[in-house]
Amino acid sequence: MAARRKHTYTAVSENGSAPVTAGMPGGTIKPPTASARRSPFLPTRLEALLISIYPATLLVGSIISTISPASRHAPYSGDLQSHPPEFAPSYFALKKNVFNVYFVKVGWFWTTLAFTMFVLMHPGFGRGLSARRVKAVLRYGLVTTYWIFITQWFFGPPLIDRGFRLTGGACELARDPNARAQMSDTKEFITAATCKAVGGSWKGGHDISGHVFLLILGSSLLWFEILPALTRAEGLRDGRLITLSDGKVASVAVEKQDQPKVEGEETTRGVKFALGVAALMWWMLLMTAAYFHTWFEKFTGLFVAFTGLYAIYFVPRGIAALRAYTGMPGV
């Protein structure tokens, strides 16, 4: 049975190296100075570096589209949010490319499959319905609920579509007064999907990039869950800080339960597939950045994804009561 190491505070030095107070009885030490200077609400340096890969990818993709002669000379359609197919500068600039149709457009299915394989097969979760496994599934449930609210349904149209309409957008059919008069009350609930389905054109508002949002949210979920279980890097494990219920700041090692030893082939089962999905998502993010959307659409896609990830993976570090439910990956 997993045993809690309750009475040990483990402080982490600023450079993320060896814990300086490992093994000291909790009552006898003060919260570490270096840790106290860094807030539990903030990522470690290594996490910040890894997270910054996303804005960097969007930047590189956008620069590629600006300097590549093929992209520069291809006309871009704001309405289509892409280059018209006949002028597409690359296979990946086509909406019908196989990776878009079978991977990104059903991206949450692949995220779910990858997460499920990891959570079922990785021995670090222990046997059966362990607390660690249940909390990981709860985190997945929260991220999935966020994805649903943003892109699928939010007590009616999803938040992306509500934002689009709030910023002045509408379905082209609904702009025509004659067509409007003939529409039922459901016109108020029209979404991008229903608009396109009836041959309308979804125009005029700010359309957050759903691709950027989904690809960042899905791949981050996989990285955040898998990396602390895989790596020994301090910045992804004990370098993470938390606020304890008494308000003290400590290393997450304080709450860590003894973990089953995970080695060899077993460790890689379930993980390889998830890493493959996350890597393909990164590639599609780069292609999205290079060939689709405006800068602002990409930025808002990134911002909305980061907001949800921050709430689910970082806020609980500073709030013990929340962390009791959500836990933290690798803990």
Ligand SMILES: CCCCCCCCCCCCCCCC(=O)SCCNC(=O)CCNC(=O)[C@H](O)C(C)(C)COP(=O)(O)OP(=O)(O)OC[C@H]1O[C@@H](n2cnc3c(N)ncnc32)[C@H](O)[C@@H]1OP(=O)(O)O
């Ligand atoms: C407390 C208790 C907890 C428990 C609580 C339980 C929680 C509840 C659990 C339920 C469990 C659910 C489990 C789900 C598991 C599944 O299996 S879900 C089913 C699978 N479905 C999905 O994954 C759907 C995923 N797709 C989406 O979310 C949306 O389609 C997207 C991808 C976010 C965005 O949609 P979008 O309309 O394409 O929007 P956008 O990115 O703005 O693109 C604009 C245009 O540019 C094109 N484009 C953009 N980038 C590209 C690109 N790179 N290449 C080509 N074209 C591009 C787009 O294709 C689009 O063109 P059109 O198709 O509109 O003409």
